Amino acid sequence: MMSTTAYQVTVTGELNPGVTRESAVEAFAKLFKVAPETAEQIFSRAPMVVKKGLDESTADKIQMALSRIGVQSQVGMSEASSPAPVAEEELKPGNEITRPVPPPLEPVPQPAPPGTVEPEATIDQGEEQPGFKFKIEGRPDFAFLTVKVPGGKTLRVEASAMATMDTNMVMKTKAKGGLGRFLTSESIFINEFTAQNGPGEIGIAPASPGDLAHVFLRGETIFLQNSAFVASDMGVTVETKWQGLTKGFFSGESLFLIRCSGDGDLWFNTYGGMIMLDVDGDYVVDTGNIVAFTEGLEYSITKVGGYKSLFFSGEGFVCRFSGKGKVWIQTRSVQAFTGWVYPFRPVQNKG
Known part of the structure; x- marks a missing residue:
């Protein structure tokens, strides 16, 4: 039997060479359509999950979009979105698959090219973050x-x-x-x-x-x-x-x-x-x-x-x-x- 695997994208807080914190925060805010202070809080509290419950292709596109603005991220496997059992071993929370961050296409941040999937404005808080x-x-x-x-x-x-x-x-x-x-x-x-x-x-x-x-x-x-x-x-x-x-x-x-x-x-x-x-x-x-x-x-x-x-x-x-x-x-x-x-x-x- 088959199960649907869900992926999540985590901002690590690291930046590509030649990218400043200020420019990365500004580009991140525009990409995710959030206020600059929200983007700054995300970088200050990194590593932080910015999107979860994705299919593998969409997660890869978001990671590439982040790389284009000089922000390093990881794509990890989260809980299976379908309760149906799988043929081999059932996936459990915490069994993450971490992939290397692709090299930057440009040394300075640039807007995502046409056709790139833009993440939604809502930011998912990681469970490890303090407060409500x-x-x-x-x-x-x-x-x-x-x-x-x-x-x-x-x-x-x-x-x-x-x-x-x-x-x-x-x-x-x-x-x-x-x-x-x-x-x-x-x-x-x-x-x-x-x-x-x-x-x-x-x-x-x-x-x-x-x-x-x-x-x-x-x-x-x-x-x-x-x-x-x-x-x-x-x-x-x-x-x-x-x-x-x-x-x-x-x-x-x-x-x-x-x-x-x-x-x-x-x-x-x-x-x-x-x-x-x-x-x-x-x-x-x-x-x-x-x-x-x-x-x-x-x-x-x-x-x-x-x-x-x-x-x-x-x-x-x-x-x-x-x-x-x-x-x-x-x-x-x-x-x-x-x-x-x-x-x-x-x-x-x-x-």
Whole structure:
């Protein structure tokens, strides 16, 4: 009797000679149609399975496509996708067949040629990866997060963000953030979802239309704009941080930031698409486009030009970062959008 053999493709984290990490991450993101920060996380956590449940021909094509952009990978045999017995020895998980990585066709990354099979946008997490297993769909415009919660574990979720959940998920509402969240018009409550009587699954839909990012904290700290928090592991401490009157008032943004620190998963969202920037030195970002930044970066609020530019250029205050770290920005600004919509508002004729 015959059985269908399934294969998987694993990114090893190694690059072909002459290929830089930055160019490989950019080419990988375009090939798999994922956000650059997602591609960066995959390389940081490699080896990592990026596609499984494939036939041998498709797995070979994906491996070749990865080789063309300078990324080394392995094709391995996974569990048989058909439960029917085989003529000789039944395949078992872990009986992987590793093949040598083919040599690069070009020393620099190039887009896949016409006819090459492009992998789907969904990335399959390897079982060895830390934290909750999750999937982000609908990005970058209307990202939707699905998290698998092990039995007995709890996930902290922003109020009103739960869209779907298993019946064994139990919700408790707790007050968090106090006066800081109240003054920023955010809900002072955060919901905690616990999987009882076995593992569960929850679907999370952020309020604003845009992208979602995931970071696994290992004792680090990330600061979020007041409306960016979506969900986190209970090992992550979420609290409000006073920016001070000068930074908060003159930036035109909230007087408070959300400080997330500790160990575990953290998800946050944007209005529009999301781009992660590596800052080493000084960098300027409009205050309305900041989503998050890592601890260690100093920032100050200044004018982008003189007072004439401030009032007539259409540009306002900017945030000047200095130091070394990461900044996440959103490709759209709520304030800019409301300003664009304002002339089209319906006006009642008083005559």
